[in-house]
Amino acid sequence: MTKPTDMIGKSETHESWDIVIEPNTSWLDLRLGEVWAYRDLLRILVFRNFVAQYKQTILGPVWFFLQPMLTTLTFMIIFGAIANIPTGGIPQPLFYLSGVVIWTYFSDCLVKTSTVFRDNAGVFGKVYFPRLIIPLSIVVSNLIKLALQSLLFVVVLLYYVFFKSDVFQLQLTPYILLLPVFLLLMAVMGLSLGMIISALTTKYRDLAFLVAFGVQLLMYATPVVYPLDSERVRALAGSFLQWNPLAPIFEGIRKGLFNTGFFEWWYFGYAVGISVVLMFVAVVVFNKVERNFIDTV
Amino acid sequence: MAKAIEVEHLSKLYRLGAISTGNLSHDFQRWFATMRGKEDPYLKIGQHNNREAGGKSDVVYSLNDISFSIEQGHSVGIIGRNGAGKSTLLKVLSRITSPTTGSVRVRGRVASLLEVGTGFHPELSGRENIYLNGAILGMRKQEITSKLDEIIDFSGVERYIDTPVKRYSSGMYVRLAFAVAAHLEPEILIVDEVLAVGDAEFQKKCLGKMNQVSTNEGRTVLFVSHNLTAVESLCNQAIYLEMGSMVMQGSTPDVVREYVAKDLSAKRSVRSTPEKTMGNEHVTIVSAAIENADASDTAAIIDVSSAIRLRLEIINHTASDVISVGFDLKTVKETVVFSSAQKLNCPIGETTVCTCMIPGNFLNDDLYQIDVYFHTAAMSKLFVNHNILSFEIKDKARENGFLGKINGVIRPSLQWESNATALFT
Numbered sequence: 208m209t210k211p212t213d214m215i216g217k218s219e220t221h222e223s224w225d226i227v228i229e230p231n232t233s234w235l236d237l238r239l240g241e242v243w244a245y246r247d248l249l250r251i252l253v254f255r256n257f258v259a260q261y262k263q264t265i266l267g268p269v270w271f272f273l274q275p276m277l278t279t280l281t282f283m284i285i286f287g288a289i290a291n292i293p294t295g296g297i298p299q300p301l302f303y304l305s306g307v308v309i310w311t312y313f314s315d316c317l318v319k320t321s322t323v324f325r326d327n328a329g330v331f332g333k334v335y336f337p338r339l340i341i342p343l344s345i346v347v348s349n350l351i352k353l354a355l356q357s358l359l360f361v362v363v364l365l366y367y368v369f370f371k372s373d374v375f376q377l378q379l380t381p382y383i384l385l386l387p388v389f390l391l392l393m394a395v396m397g398l399s400l401g402m403i404i405s406a407l408t409t410k411y412r413d414l415a416f417l418v419a420f421g422v423q424l425l426m427y428a429t430p431v432v433y434p435l436d437s438e439r440v441r442a443l444a445g446s447f448l449q450w451n452p453l454a455p456i457f458e459g460i461r462k463g464l465f466n467t468g469f470f471e472w473w474y475f476g477y478a479v480g481i482s483v484v485l486m487f488v489a490v491v492v493f494n495k496v497e498r499n500f501i502d503t504v
Numbered sequence: 505m506a507k508a509i510e511v512e513h514l515s516k517l518y519r520l521g522a523i524s525t526g527n528l529s530h531d532f533q534r535w536f537a538t539m540r541g542k543e544d545p546y547l548k549i550g551q552h553n554n555r556e557a558g559g560k561s562d563v564v565y566s567l568n569d570i571s572f573s574i575e576q577g578h579s580v581g582i583i584g585r586n587g588a589g590k591s592t593l594l595k596v597l598s599r600i601t602s603p604t605t606g607s608v609r610v611r612g613r614v615a616s617l618l619e620v621g622t623g624f625h626p627e628l629s630g631r632e633n634i635y636l637n638g639a640i641l642g643m644r645k646q647e648i649t650s651k652l653d654e655i656i657d658f659s660g661v662e663r664y665i666d667t668p669v670k671r672y673s674s675g676m677y678v679r680l681a682f683a684v685a686a687h688l689e690p691e692i693l694i695v696d697e698v699l700a701v702g703d704a705e706f707q708k709k710c711l712g713k714m715n716q717v718s719t720n721e722g723r724t725v726l727f728v729s730h731n732l733t734a735v736e737s738l739c740n741q742a743i744y745l746e747m748g749s750m751v752m753q754g755s756t757p758d759v760v761r762e763y764v765a766k767d768l769s770a771k772r773s774v775r776s777t778p779e780k781t782m783g784n785e786h787v788t789i790v791s792a793a794i795e796n797a798d799a800s801d802t803a804a805i806i807d808v809s810s811a812i813r814l815r816l817e818i819i820n821h822t823a824s825d826v827i828s829v830g831f832d833l834k835t836v837k838e839t840v841v842f843s844s845a846q847k848l849n850c851p852i853g854e855t856t857v858c859t860c861m862i863p864g865n866f867l868n869d870d871l872y873q874i875d876v877y878f879h880t881a882a883m884s885k886l887f888v889n890h891n892i893l894s895f896e897i898k899d900k901a902r903e904n905g906f907l908g909k910i911n912g913v914i915r916p917s918l919q920w921e922s923n924a925t926a927l928f929t
Contacts, residue, residue, distance in 0.1 A: 224510075228599060228608035248639035255625055255636060262627040262668070333619040334640055335599035498602040501595070502518065 320401025383463035612691025621681030659683035
């Protein structure tokens with residue numbers, strides 16, 4: 208794109224204008240000030256995401272708890288009873304439930320963000336607001352969902368602590384304090400991947416088909432239903448799986464909760480590094496696409 | 505007075521054809537060209553956005569080097585034919601899409617109403633949707649709360665305000681949506697043809713509210729409409745776009761006059777010139793015109809009530825004195841309203857004037873086009889001229905009251921009676 212050369216008087220008048228619309232803006236300009244100005248919209252969208260989801264269902268918000276419980280049950284049957292995959296000495300319900308809750312958070316952030324442009328094409332085509340609000344509302348909604356589902360996990364955990372102390376002893380380690388950082392990293396990765404995919408799908412729709420499949424595959428490539436440090440995993444995939452940037456997060460959380468996972472600071476730094484790179488790419492791609500995507504959907 | 509909007513050399517390029525599937529090779533060519541520091545190869549071959557011309561390149565300028573400025577407090581109407589770039593201009597101004605070149609500078613908060621009820625969620629109640637829609641349009645929560653009663657009152661749906669909007673009738677939906685929009689308080693309001701929806705009474709209310717916004721509250725309003733009457737009554741200034749370029753900006757009556765003259769009455773009469781003769785070896789059309797049957801009415805726009813006359817001046821070059829003269833009357837959307845043909849005596853080699861009367865109170869409020877055709881007495885084809893004339897019929901009485909258009913292709917004035925009144929007469 209060529210920049211118009213005759214920007215006469217731009218420098219002296221620029222200050223007095225509230226909005227300047229030009230073909231190109233800085234690649235990394237997130238216009239966070241604008242996002243802040245629209246914070247009420249963010250709040251209302253989060254509210255909408257919750258209310259609209261369970262309207263006209265009998266169980267309503269109970270589904271928030273039923274979903275992870277049912278998935279945990281499925282995993283216990285398939286991976287626990289049938290495939291007989293070891294859980295590193297942790298009771299199966301606790302191991303799977305923690306994995307499911309955390310994985311759901313990541314995959315929901317990713318999947319829902321990846322269709323942002325397509326799902327909101329109608330709104331985006333009619334009115335301007337910082338597009339970043341929509342992905343942010345998805346992350347916040349999922350964070351609230353995660354908090355609710357974590358309550359379920361805490362209840363199950365307490366049950367084991369008080370009634371099943373013969374099979375399980377709580378061994379919290381100081382790494383548990385890193386939990387907020389782990390969740391943030393996961394949000395950043397899910398959001399960034401989702402934003403990149405959503406930006407690319409506006410032009411090349413093939414990617415949309417890949418997402419559903421890819422997320423499923425990614426779950427098996429991540430230590431969700433198995434611990435990274437097990438002989439069977441190493442025999443199957445060698446050390447390959449440990450380079451999945453999600454692995455340090457799942458392992459780190461397990462280290463904090465059960466004192467079983469694998470945690471090293473360089474490994475933690477690896478996840479942080481990948482997240483930062485992903486976020487950088489996502490911001491560039493998203494910024495580029497949001498400006499003109501409405502012409503291509 | 506201070507400027508609210510300043511547009512400089514604004515252009516917007518669109519690629520025609522299979523945009524949504526993406527074209528990797530074009531993308532690659534573009535990318536490769538920019539990598540070498542060369543100009544985008546698809547930017548150079550842009551041309552005017554003319555639907556009828558069927559251009560050679562697959563890139564068109566939807567907006568082509570537009571510059572204008574709007575002062576604070578003015579209400580400006582944007583007029584032009586379909587595809588003139590009106591909506592693209594509004595989209596660029598409201599930041600939905602970005603320009604290809606040029607810049608726009610805006611002073612103050614902008615709210616754009618390219619549609620009413622944007623973002624309404626069917627499962628949420630009316631009240632919740634007021635908050636959602638208001639926030640999407642840029643209102644703060646406390647702002648909405650403080651105006652909530654007013655909005656509900658304006659919408660006239662207070663009984664259903666806690667019902668999910670999916671249960672609303674489409675009329676109620678629009679009323680609620682417009683009520684939110686009407687209570688926005690931006691410095692600049694951008695309105696597309698959102699008024700085409702809703703019932704007549706509500707349209708009137710909305711136009712009144714908009715009028716109040718621009719005149720009493722000193723706000724800048726940009727308004728796109730095909731309804732010239734609405735533009736004339738709401739806007740003190742107008743911008744006329746044609747094929748992506750700006751033809752003129754000025755006071756509304758001047759611009760509307762120019763638009764009507766250029767766009768419509770130019771084709772209410774046509775005449776062959778020595779350079780360009782209409783016809784072929786069988787028939788020459790010397791002139792063609794749509795005239796008002798009442799010679800005193802010379803307005804460019806014909807009222808529904810007045811009868812009109814198609815007048816054709818032709819020269820017959822065939823071997824027979826009798827030829828069939830006929831025409832199709834079509835709406836601009838190419839729906840044929842009716843056809844009429846008659847075998848007429850047209851002495852060979854002489855200029856003959858053929859006329860056909862179309863009664864008043866018959867055609868509806870619309871734009872019409874005429875195809876003329878000539879056949880031999882045995883109905884073998886001699887000559888056809890498509891879209892030789894075009895004219896507009898307006899229901900001036902209804903439009904001044906902002907009542908909607910009556911349904912139907914034609915609008916005959918019919919006799920009505922009831923047996924009850926028959927007893928007393």
